[in-house]
Amino acid sequence: MVDIRGVPATDIDRALELAYLVFHDRPEEEARERHHTTLTRCERIGAYDGGDLVGFMAAHDFRLSVPGGDLPCPGLTYVGVAPTHRRRGVLTGLMSEMLRRAEAGRLPLAALWASEALIYGRFGFGAATTGATIEIDSTRPLALRIAPDRRPLRLVGPEEAVGLIGPYHEAARAARPGRPTRDPERWREEWLTEQDEDDEDLSPPRIIVLGEPGEPIAGYVLYRTKPGDDSGPVRTPGLVRVDELEADGPAVAAALWECVAALDLTGRVRAWGRPVDDPLLHFAADRDQVRVTAQFPALWLRLVDVGAALTARSWAAPVDLVLEVGDARLPANAGRFRLEAGPGGASYKPAEGAADLELDVRELAACYLGGTRVTALVAAGLVREHAPGAAAALDAALRTPVLPHTGDEF
Structure with a gap:
């Protein structure tokens, strides 16, 4: 046994x-x-x-x-x-x-990255964020529809980076749901290691920050490079792999993307795990030059305590619904509950009477951060809508200004 x-x-x-x-x-x-x-x-x-x-x-x-x-x-x-x-x-x-x-x-929550997507749904995990891989053809200057921020750019070393970009990243987490904390050890051991485990040909990490000397930085890009290969019948241009790019606004982001796309001896930029609503996809002037080459489920979320999770988050619009929630693993979550929520807060209490929506905890987890629409799951046959308009009302309440996202694979 x-x-x-x-x-x-x-x-x-x-x-x-x-x-x-x-x-x-x-x-x-x-x-x-x-x-x-x-x-x-x-x-x-x-x-x-x-x-x-x-x-x-x-x-x-x-x-x-x-x-x-x-x-x-x-x-x-x-x-x-x-x-x-x-x-x-x-x-x-x-x-x-x-x-x-x-x-x-x-x-209230647990999270993971799934190596096999088929496995974790049966344990109540739902795919709560989506990642995208963006590739830039940098054999020519990056065409932009907005003017980049022209404040100074400067390289910083990994030894300085933890104290400089770490606090910036921590402050930026609040603006987008789905992002885990990083302590200094995680920065050093996962993001700033000298050699990448998956590709030994990549350079050590490089960090460029934007901002006036002596003032707080307005953004940064963390990247590694890989030389091109001229030995085969088809030449492979040098690669810039962008691991993370954070910016105060679109003009700062434009300056950082323009910088990495102009690095000498490279001809392509690849950024894995970008948010699907990345502003680059709008301010890039030529979408043949800037392409989304992959899109995939990223962070899988589990609501361990549904009531605690729902009442701890903010709500974009008022909603008053009875939810019938199924949870085969944690019986305390299962049952019929009334969700009353809005910009002023939320309550979640046992309820009697007919349910407006019937769903499993897996689907509720997928929608919790605002990355999956309840109406889409109704259309897919995964959520049952007993009261017309209930799914749309819950979508409006769950809505976030930007989509949830994380690039932290763990």
């Missing part, structure tokens, strides 16, 4: 070996040391078959930006089951223990 319990620090190396087995990975020693350090700061749950560790799950101690606020939200990571113990309930046991701990700790 498999025993689900906490994983002591002495078993972290065993947990990593299991993760490398499951994800077909073979990292270098520097990366292994970094992974080990990361797990020392995480909550760890394991599945033991006798003395063998056959399943593992860890959780970062994050806070997540939500509309109008910031909530504690464990970020699940390193989720894996040994190939010898698949389809034996190990993952279900790990997830049940994680949800039990989150519920006991009064944590």
Whole structure:
């Protein structure tokens, strides 16, 4: 019988070996040391078959930006089951223990990035944000419809970056739901590492900030470069990989995009995990030059305490509905509840009588940050609308000024 319990620090190396087995990975020693350090700061749950560790799950101690606020939200990571113990309930046991701990700790949310989208819906997770990959043909100057901010640009080193762009990023999180916190260790170990684990040919991270000397920065871009390849029959131009770009407004963003698109010895810019409402897609003058090449579900969210989550966020418009919520994993969430919400706050209480909307906690999680429309899920047959107009009313109340988004893969 498999025993689900906490994983002591002495078993972290065993947990990593299991993760490398499951994800077909073979990292270098520097990366292994970094992974080990990361797990020392995480909550760890394991599945033991006798003395063998056959399943593992860890959780970062994050806070997540939500509309109008910031909530504690464990970020699940390193989720894996040994190939010898698949389809034996190990993952279900790990997830049940994680949800039990989150519920006991009064944590309203949990989040993850899914390596396989099919898996996590059955545990109540919904895809709450969407990411896009944007590519720029930089063999010619970037054509823009607006004037870039002409305040000075300057390079800063990684040793200075944590203290400079870290606070800027933290302040910017509040403007867009779905973004987890980053402590200085996460900056250094995940964003500013000398070598990228996935592509050894990429340069170390480069950071350019915009703003007058001695004044707070108005934005930054974090990027790496890769040389071109002239050895094959088709020349591959040098690449600029933009890992993150934050800006006070469109003119600042335009200046930063223009800068990375003009780097010598490169001919393409690729930015993975951008928001689908990125202003670049509007102020770029030539959409043949700036293209969205991929779009994908990003952050998966779980409402551990539906009532606490709904009453903690802000609401764009008044709404008064009875929701019938299904939750096979956490029975306290299941039932019929009246949601009364608006710009002044919200209440969520057990209700009697007919439901206006019937939905599973998975669909409610997908809509919670404002990134998925309830009306779209009604049209897809995933939410049942019993009162005409109920879905549209909830959409109006859930609406956010910008779409939720995160580029933090964990």
